[in-house]
Amino acid sequence: MRFLSRGVAAVALAALLAPAAQAQSASKIDSLAIRTIYDEALLRGQSYENLRQLTSQVGGRLSGSPEAQKAVEWGKAAMEKAGFDRVYLQEVMVPHWVRGAKEKAEAKVGSKATKFNVCALGGSVATKGKLKAGVVEVTSWDQLAAMPDNQVKGKFIFYNRPMNPTFIETGRAYGDAGDQRRRGAIEAAKRGAVGALVRSLSLAHDDYPHTGTMSYDDKVNKVPAAALSTNGADQLSQLLKANPTLTFELEMACQQLPEVKSYNVVGELKGSKYPDEIISVGGHLDSWDLAQGAHDDGTGIVQSMEVLRLLKATGLRPERTVRAVFFMNEENGTRGGLKYAELAKAANEKHVAAMESDGGGFTPRGFGVEADPATLAKIQSWAPLFVPYHSEEIGPGHGGTDIGPLKGQVKALIGYDCDDQRYFDIHHTAADTFDKVNRRELEMGGASMAALIYLISKYGL
Amino acid sequence: MRFLSRGVAAVALAALLAPAAQAQSASKIDSLAIRTIYDEALLRGQSYENLRQLTSQVGGRLSGSPEAQKAVEWGKAAMEKAGFDRVYLQEVMVPHWVRGAKEKAEAKVGSKATKFNVCALGGSVATKGKLKAGVVEVTSWDQLAAMPDNQVKGKFIFYNRPMNPTFIETGRAYGDAGDQRRRGAIEAAKRGAVGALVRSLSLAHDDYPHTGTMSYDDKVNKVPAAALSTNGADQLSQLLKANPTLTFELEMACQQLPEVKSYNVVGELKGSKYPDEIISVGGHLDSWDLAQGAHDDGTGIVQSMEVLRLLKATGLRPERTVRAVFFMNEENGTRGGLKYAELAKAANEKHVAAMESDGGGFTPRGFGVEADPATLAKIQSWAPLFVPYHSEEIGPGHGGTDIGPLKGQVKALIGYDCDDQRYFDIHHTAADTFDKVNRRELEMGGASMAALIYLISKYGL
Structure with a gap:
C-alpha cells in the first residue's frame, strides 16, 4: 500500500x-x-x-x-x-413477542419442493400449522391495487421491491422500501390474501432473512408475515416466472404474550x-x-x-x-x-x-x-x-x-x-x-x- | 435502527x-x-x-x-x-523472493517453551537451521543507540514500538512506525545482533503476523528479520520482563531467487x-x-x-x-x-x-x-x-x-x-x-x- x-x-x-x-x-x-x-x-x-x-x-x-x-x-x-x-x-x-420454533417454508411445483430460509417479521401472528397458498408477486402498491380480487384472494402477496442501491445514504433506501415490511400484512389482508412474504430490507445479495417490526390494523384480519432473504426472493421470483401456479408452504409458531x-x-x-x-x-x-x-x-x-x-x-x-x-x-x-x-x-x-x-x-x-x-x-x-x-x-x-x-x-x-x-x-x-x-x-x-x-x-x- | x-x-x-x-x-x-x-x-x-x-x-x-x-x-x-x-x-x-517452509519460533525459559506465530519479512535471508539467541527489546532508535555493545551483540533486537493509535489517519501511523520494519535488520546488524524481530504494523490486537518489505545495506551483514503479531509482541515483552535472559529460537527458510x-x-x-x-x-x-x-x-x-x-x-x-x-x-x-x-x-x-x-x-x-x-x-x-x-x-x-x-x-x-x-x-x-x-x-x-x-x-x- x-x-x-x-x-x-x-x-x-x-x-x-x-x-x-x-x-x-x-x-x-x-x-x-x-x-x-x-x-x-x-x-x-x-x-x-x-x-x-x-x-x-x-x-x-x-x-x-x-x-x-x-x-x-x-x-x-x-x-x-x-x-x-x-x-x-x-x-x-x-x-x-416470541418467535417460537424455527420457521419453515418451501415452494412446491408438482412433487418438486424448494426450501426457503425465512423468518417471521416481528409481531407477526403464527400460521397455526402449515399455511399453503399460491403466490402473487408485486413490486409496487399500485400494482397490487390494480390486481383483480380473484388474482390475490387466498394467496400470499410477495412484496419484492428491492432497496434502491443508487441512494448514497443506505438509510434512505431502507426508509424507501420499508413500507412493504411495515404495511405488507395489512394491505395483503385487505385484499383477502392469506399472508405476506417480504423481500428482506438489505442491499446485499445473501441468504440471511432480515426481520424487523410490522404492523396490523385492528379493522382487518391479521395474516402472517415472513421475510425472505434477498437471494431467496430472487429465487422465488424466478420460480414464479416459470411456474405462476406454484404452492408456497409457510410454518411459523410465533406469538404475542x-x-x-x-x-x-x-x-x-x-x-x-x-x-x-x-x-x-x-x-x-x-x-x-x-x-x-x-x-x-x-x-x-x-x-x-x-x-x-x-x-x-x-x-x-x-x-x-x-x-x-x-x-x-x-x-x-x-x-x-x-x-x-x-x-x-x-x-x-x-x-x-x-x-x-x-x-x-x-x-x-x-x-x-x-x-x-x-x-x-x-x-x-x-x-x-x-x-x-x-x-x-x-x-x-x-x-x-x-x-x-x-x-x-x-x-x-x-x-x-x-x-x-x-x-x-x-x-x-x-x-x-x-x-x-x-x-x-x-x-x-x-x-x-x-x-x-x-x-x-x-x-x- | x-x-x-x-x-x-x-x-x-x-x-x-x-x-x-x-x-x-x-x-x-x-x-x-x-x-x-x-x-x-x-x-x-x-x-x-x-x-x-x-x-x-x-x-x-x-x-x-x-x-x-x-x-x-x-x-x-x-x-x-x-x-x-x-x-x-x-x-x-x-x-x-520465496518464503519457503512455514516459519517457526519459540521462546525458551529453562525447559519451558512458548511458541510464537511469526512470518519472515519480505526479502529476509533465511536462518539456516535454527537460530538461537537472547532478545533485547527496544521501542526507539535512541534506546538502541544508547545500549552498550555487549548488551546487543549476538542477540535478537526486538523492535516493539506500536503504531500510534491516536493518529486519525492510520496511514500516518503506518508510516511513522514503519522504520522498524524497513531498517530493523540493518540497524541490528550494525550493532552485531543476529536478527531482528519486529512488532507487526497493525492497530489491531490479534495473532496475525504482518509481513512487508525490509531492506539490507550492502555494507553490513544480512541478518534474518521476522514479524511477530501484535499479541505475540505483547507476550514476548511480558516474558522478557520476567525472564530477561530467555532464549529465542527462529527458523526461516526464505530465499532470494x-x-x-x-x-x-x-x-x-x-x-x-x-x-x-x-x-x-x-x-x-x-x-x-x-x-x-x-x-x-x-x-x-x-x-x-x-x-x-x-x-x-x-x-x-x-x-x-x-x-x-x-x-x-x-x-x-x-x-x-x-x-x-x-x-x-x-x-x-x-x-x-x-x-x-x-x-x-x-x-x-x-x-x-x-x-x-x-x-x-x-x-x-x-x-x-x-x-x-x-x-x-x-x-x-x-x-x-x-x-x-x-x-x-x-x-x-x-x-x-x-x-x-x-x-x-x-x-x-x-x-x-x-x-x-x-x-x-x-x-x-x-x-x-x-x-x-x-x-x-x-x-x-
Missing part, C-alpha cells in the same frame, strides 16, 4: 479557526479538549470491551425476553462500575454549573432475537456509556448534566423512549438536547440534527472542530426513534451519523455479530459523540 | 453550484454525468465480481511467483473481455479529442503471499479496470486517453512503476495525470494530490461535485508508490483515499481476504475514481 496522508483537514481547520481573536482562543481550547477526548478513546477506550461483554454474555435481547432482563442488569452493573454519579432504572411495560415489566437504564454525570439542565445520550438496549444485536444497537449502548466515561476520565467535567440512557424496546414499540419523555415531563426536568446512536458502530461522519434554524446553525458552527476527525458533516437530519418523544421538550434531537454503506447487509439478521464491529471505528464514534456533548454542555443551545 | 437522512450534502451542493450561470450549467452537466457513473457502478458494477475471480482463481501473487504470472494472464484476459480499445503487456524484470520476467498489464480507452494525452489509473497486481491480496491491492486493480468500463458503459467517452495499469511488483521493488515511467518517457508520451488506488477498497472519502498549487486548486474546484457522495476531501497528499516514478512527467499524481480505519488490521496478513471487502464500498470507490478521471479527461489540467 501507499502511505496515506490527507492534508485537507488541517488546512480547512486553520482557515476556519481564523475569525476573531477571542473566538480563536475558545476554539483552540475546545480543539485541545476534543483532541484529549479522542486520545483517551483511542488509547484506552472501553466501548469495544463492553460490547464484547454485552454480545457474548447476553446476546440477542428482544423486549420481554429473559435476555432483555439480563441486559438491564448488565447495563446497570456496568454503569455503576464506571462510577457515574447516579445510576437508576425506569420501569416500563413492554410487548413480549402478555406485556412484561422492563426498564430503561440511566446513568448520570452531574453538571458542574447547571446540574438541572440535562443532555441525554443513548441507544437502545433491546435487539432482535436472531443475532447478538451488535451494530443494532449494542454499539449505541456502549458508545453512550463511553461518552460519560470519556468526560470523566479526561477531567472535562460537563457544565450541564449528561445522562446515558439505555432505552428499552426501540425495535417493537418505543415504550422506553415514550416512558423517558413522559417521566421527564412529569418531573418538569429541563432538557437541553438529546442524542442517539442507532445507525451502527462504523467510522463517524457527523450528526443529523432536528432543531430550529438558529440552534442548528449554532451546532454547525462547531463543525470545524470535527474536521481533523473527518466527522464534520452536521446538517438537518433525523435524531432517533428513542429520543423522538422528547420533541418539544428539547432544543435539539441529534442523530449520530457514521459510515452506513455496510450497515444494512447485517441489520436485523443472524449476521449482526460482534466480529462485524471494528474497535477503532467504534471508539472513534464514542469520541465524536462525547466531543459534541462536551460542547453543548459548555455552551448550551 | 433509526432512519438516517443527511440533508447537508444537498444543501452544500446547491450553495456551491451558485456562482455564475455558465459555470452553473457546466456544473449541472458534470453533476449529471457523475450521477450516471455512480448509478452504473451501484446497479451493474463489475469490480466485486472481478475481485472474486482474482482472489479465488489466483489468490496471493508475489512477484516472480507462478501466481503472479497467472494474475498477469487473468488481467489481460479480463481487460480484453471488457472490450477496451487496446490491451497490452509491458515486460519488466522483477525480484523473486534469480530475477524473473514479468509484466505490467495495460488497457486503454482512446480519447475522443486528445488521444495523445494520457491519464493513467492503476493499482498493483502483485500482493504478499500470506493471503489473497484482496484489499492490498486487488481492490485497486478491479477499480482501475472499472473506471474504464464505467466510462464506456455510460457513454461518457473520455476526451483524453485513459489507461488502466496493473503495475507489477509494488510490494518489493516498484519495478513495474519504474518501467511504466521509463517507457512513457522513452516514447515521449504526454501524460496529464496518474491516479492510484492502493489504500484498500473501503468507502470513498476523496483524493490526495501531489501537484503544483494551481493544479491542486483546479482539482479542488471540483470538490462540490463529490459532496453528494461524501467523497469531497481533496487536498495535498501522497499519490502512490507505482505512479511515483511519473513525477515530473505528469501535472498531478493522485491517490484515491477511502476510509482507512480498519485497513491495517488486515494489511499484509493472512486475513486480507475477499470476505473483508464490501461490495457497495468497493463499487462506490470505482465510481468516485471514474468521476475524477472523467473531469480531468474533459477539462485537462
Whole structure:
C-alpha cells in the first residue's frame, strides 16, 4: 500500500479557526479538549470491551425476553462500575413477542419442493400449522391495487421491491422500501390474501432473512408475515416466472404474550454549573432475537456509556448534566423512549438536547440534527472542530426513534451519523455479530459523540 | 435502527453550484454525468465480481511467483473481455523472493517453551537451521543507540514500538512506525545482533503476523528479520520482563531467487479529442503471499479496470486517453512503476495525470494530490461535485508508490483515499481476504475514481 496522508483537514481547520481573536482562543481550547477526548478513546477506550461483554454474555435481547432482563442488569452493573454519579432504572411495560420454533417454508411445483430460509417479521401472528397458498408477486402498491380480487384472494402477496442501491445514504433506501415490511400484512389482508412474504430490507445479495417490526390494523384480519432473504426472493421470483401456479408452504409458531415489566437504564454525570439542565445520550438496549444485536444497537449502548466515561476520565467535567440512557424496546414499540419523555415531563426536568446512536458502530461522519434554524446553525458552527476527525458533516437530519418523544421538550434531537454503506447487509439478521464491529471505528464514534456533548454542555443551545 | 437522512450534502451542493450561470450549467452537466457513473457502478458494477475471480482463481501473487504470472494472464484476459480499445503487456524484470517452509519460533525459559506465530519479512535471508539467541527489546532508535555493545551483540533486537493509535489517519501511523520494519535488520546488524524481530504494523490486537518489505545495506551483514503479531509482541515483552535472559529460537527458510520476467498489464480507452494525452489509473497486481491480496491491492486493480468500463458503459467517452495499469511488483521493488515511467518517457508520451488506488477498497472519502498549487486548486474546484457522495476531501497528499516514478512527467499524481480505519488490521496478513471487502464500498470507490478521471479527461489540467 501507499502511505496515506490527507492534508485537507488541517488546512480547512486553520482557515476556519481564523475569525476573531477571542473566538480563536475558545476554539483552540475546545480543539485541545476534543483532541484529549479522542486520545483517551483511542488509547484506552472501553466501548469495544463492553460490547464484547454485552454480545457474548447476553446476546440477542428482544423486549420481554429473559435476555432483555439480563441486559438491564448488565447495563446497570456496568454503569455503576464506571462510577457515574447516579445510576437508576425506569420501569416500563413492554410487548413480549416470541418467535417460537424455527420457521419453515418451501415452494412446491408438482412433487418438486424448494426450501426457503425465512423468518417471521416481528409481531407477526403464527400460521397455526402449515399455511399453503399460491403466490402473487408485486413490486409496487399500485400494482397490487390494480390486481383483480380473484388474482390475490387466498394467496400470499410477495412484496419484492428491492432497496434502491443508487441512494448514497443506505438509510434512505431502507426508509424507501420499508413500507412493504411495515404495511405488507395489512394491505395483503385487505385484499383477502392469506399472508405476506417480504423481500428482506438489505442491499446485499445473501441468504440471511432480515426481520424487523410490522404492523396490523385492528379493522382487518391479521395474516402472517415472513421475510425472505434477498437471494431467496430472487429465487422465488424466478420460480414464479416459470411456474405462476406454484404452492408456497409457510410454518411459523410465533406469538404475542402478555406485556412484561422492563426498564430503561440511566446513568448520570452531574453538571458542574447547571446540574438541572440535562443532555441525554443513548441507544437502545433491546435487539432482535436472531443475532447478538451488535451494530443494532449494542454499539449505541456502549458508545453512550463511553461518552460519560470519556468526560470523566479526561477531567472535562460537563457544565450541564449528561445522562446515558439505555432505552428499552426501540425495535417493537418505543415504550422506553415514550416512558423517558413522559417521566421527564412529569418531573418538569429541563432538557437541553438529546442524542442517539442507532445507525451502527462504523467510522463517524457527523450528526443529523432536528432543531430550529438558529440552534442548528449554532451546532454547525462547531463543525470545524470535527474536521481533523473527518466527522464534520452536521446538517438537518433525523435524531432517533428513542429520543423522538422528547420533541418539544428539547432544543435539539441529534442523530449520530457514521459510515452506513455496510450497515444494512447485517441489520436485523443472524449476521449482526460482534466480529462485524471494528474497535477503532467504534471508539472513534464514542469520541465524536462525547466531543459534541462536551460542547453543548459548555455552551448550551 | 433509526432512519438516517443527511440533508447537508444537498444543501452544500446547491450553495456551491451558485456562482455564475455558465459555470452553473457546466456544473449541472458534470453533476449529471457523475450521477450516471455512480448509478452504473451501484446497479451493474463489475469490480466485486472481478475481485472474486482474482482472489479465488489466483489468490496471493508475489512477484516472480507462478501466481503472479497467472494474475498477469487473468488481467489481460479480463481487460480484453471488457472490450477496451487496446490491451497490452509491458515486460519488466522483477525480484523473486520465496518464503519457503512455514516459519517457526519459540521462546525458551529453562525447559519451558512458548511458541510464537511469526512470518519472515519480505526479502529476509533465511536462518539456516535454527537460530538461537537472547532478545533485547527496544521501542526507539535512541534506546538502541544508547545500549552498550555487549548488551546487543549476538542477540535478537526486538523492535516493539506500536503504531500510534491516536493518529486519525492510520496511514500516518503506518508510516511513522514503519522504520522498524524497513531498517530493523540493518540497524541490528550494525550493532552485531543476529536478527531482528519486529512488532507487526497493525492497530489491531490479534495473532496475525504482518509481513512487508525490509531492506539490507550492502555494507553490513544480512541478518534474518521476522514479524511477530501484535499479541505475540505483547507476550514476548511480558516474558522478557520476567525472564530477561530467555532464549529465542527462529527458523526461516526464505530465499532470494534469480530475477524473473514479468509484466505490467495495460488497457486503454482512446480519447475522443486528445488521444495523445494520457491519464493513467492503476493499482498493483502483485500482493504478499500470506493471503489473497484482496484489499492490498486487488481492490485497486478491479477499480482501475472499472473506471474504464464505467466510462464506456455510460457513454461518457473520455476526451483524453485513459489507461488502466496493473503495475507489477509494488510490494518489493516498484519495478513495474519504474518501467511504466521509463517507457512513457522513452516514447515521449504526454501524460496529464496518474491516479492510484492502493489504500484498500473501503468507502470513498476523496483524493490526495501531489501537484503544483494551481493544479491542486483546479482539482479542488471540483470538490462540490463529490459532496453528494461524501467523497469531497481533496487536498495535498501522497499519490502512490507505482505512479511515483511519473513525477515530473505528469501535472498531478493522485491517490484515491477511502476510509482507512480498519485497513491495517488486515494489511499484509493472512486475513486480507475477499470476505473483508464490501461490495457497495468497493463499487462506490470505482465510481468516485471514474468521476475524477472523467473531469480531468474533459477539462485537462
